[in-house]
Amino acid sequence: MQNIKISKLQVTNFRNLEPDIITFSPNINCILGENGNGKTNILEALFVLSNRKSFRKNTSFPQFLGIDGDKPEILFTSIFDCEGDQLSYSGKMDPNGSTWFMDGKATRKKVGAELVFINPFDAYSFSNIPSFRRKWFDDHISMCNREYKKVLNRYNSSLRFRNTLLSKKPTDFMKQLNVIDKQMSEYSFDMLNMRIDFVNNLAPISEEIYKDIFSEEHQLKINIDSRFLGFSQQQIFDYMQSRLEKDLVVGHTTYQIHKDDYVLLFDGLNAYEFCSLGQQKMSYLSLLFAYIELFRYKFNTYPIVLIDDVSGELDRVRWSRLINFLETSKFQVLITTANEKFKEELERIDGANKIYVDNGSII
Template sequence: MLLSVQKIFVENFRNIKPLPIEFAPFINVVFGKNGNGKTNILEAIHLLFKKKSFKKNTGFSQILSYDNEDPFVSIKAAISTTEGLQNLSLRISRDKTEHLLNGKKSKTIRNGTTLFIGPFDSGPFFLGAGERRELIDELICETNDDYKKILKKYFVALRFRNILLQKKPVKYHEQIKAINLQMGEYSFFLHFARNQYVENLNKYLTETYKQLFSDEINLKIQYSPTLPLGRSAEEISKIFATSVEKDEKVCHTTVGPHRDDYIVLFNNYNAVEFCSLGQQKMAYLSILFGHLDLVLEQHDLKPIILIDDISGELDSVRWLNLINFLSKRRQQIIITTANEAFKDALNTIQHAKSIFVSSGEIYTT
């Protein structure tokens, strides 16, 4: 499914002026000096589709324009889909969020989503297992609604189990036994889905890296769960039961999908330990673009790609390779940069559109 934003109009959102912004169906280059609002355009699009910012700990007061008179944020867009032109809107106030599709309440456009790639995202990804889990969970959830539901149920059960371990109320062992059965079922499902996703993604990573950076590297991800793979739901429940004594001492659940990890292997070496920051950045980009190829082949989806000023993280040879790679993708890409040379190189792509941003004002060419 080809998806693209034709036009977007925002009100009271950060420093962006209330003027329509029009986009081309494929490459869009958002150019301007740092601090003028380039990233805010990407954030508005991401917020419209996912109803959350890609910036952590961002609430209503952070996105509200500082000089507005009315306490609300509005984002409206005309979206081109294979089913025709659709109107998507999001209105946020302090106590209410309203999401409309063609004037009717809706979660979002069916199969409509975005993928955000930030300039510093690879750092946290390689520093912590939690960040790796969070990213992989988000990628799986894009095309697997059942995974999203089970993951939510697992964390509800986990929170309740941890409360029991901390407060130890009367007869809490009986409650933990019941929760262990639930978590066994949820863990079995999550294990299978995560392992299957990684196996499918690995089919694309080495070739994607080669296409992106013209280098022969064997790149893959190894799923590293805290519970043994291949166990039944009942067997996993028993593992939770045997861990109760240890969990009681530390007052939290020490095993389960919430503590799983993913090891990125770069020519069979752990990328966390053996790769430079530049190599980690390239591996991270390959994982994201490999995911895009995976969802295209398996689900016929083409998310809108939002790329925020990553040219500074790559040398000129590598970002030229990236530009060549992007030029061949037939999906909407909106990329920001403050780098004149990078902007000029992007604009050599046929039908690329330039959007200049200065103090929240938008100028198109």
């Protein structure tokens, strides 16, 4: 995988952003300004350009479109640095869809940059909503392991088909259900092993990062809460068969690997139940930074890291530790803040690129 970093970005009609050319450094980029002026919109514009979707929920073209444009279209223009070579990537979004161009030629390919978006407010969802945790791990395992993404998609297709059969006259489809259960048993066995491998690699890195950034000696562990731990593929199939009668009655799959959960242990205690909100947020941030390091180990390159104002979650000592961590890291980071004291800390970073935003304009 190539080491890709964003060099320049220009967007037209994207939320409140003016069509200014934004220039980025390959290391730390501090996006500064008062709340409501468009700092997060810069992060979102880059995310949409790279992924063709937003990190915000239930958000698409109508929400992206600025209110002052003459045409109902959004234009993206960018330059990426790919290990010393420049790559031009541009696109247009309108009510009919989107078109994209790489070095001036129409393409269906994405630019190839992996992005990690860090929003401290997601720590609440991570700690309180199991479905959020499942999606978080599915997304991040998929970014590190392409095979996991393939198996997950096959599993979800089989699950949807199984539930469709169960919701009809399932006694007419017993042979099909048997075949599907064998497929799902194979997918579940493979996915669980890939999840275990990911967690075993992620946990020790997150524990070390927690100590480095947050200066606290605590033990962080991640447990997978699954009935299938230690099961063979045949045992998973047998379990599905044992629950088939109940599934036939209720008309859907009552348990499978998509219901598994991940438990974060903080000094041996369930972090979701016994940790303070501050500890939960710091643990979540540690997981994200650990993932970035794990990504590097896997692909010998870093993703682009987008950090949306973490200043409210940390005291001054931890700000300094976070900044030291970012300074010594080798990934490209775009970090926003409206906090004056944290802004002062960021402005002290030697060689950091400062981007000042006022009412959607770069000043």
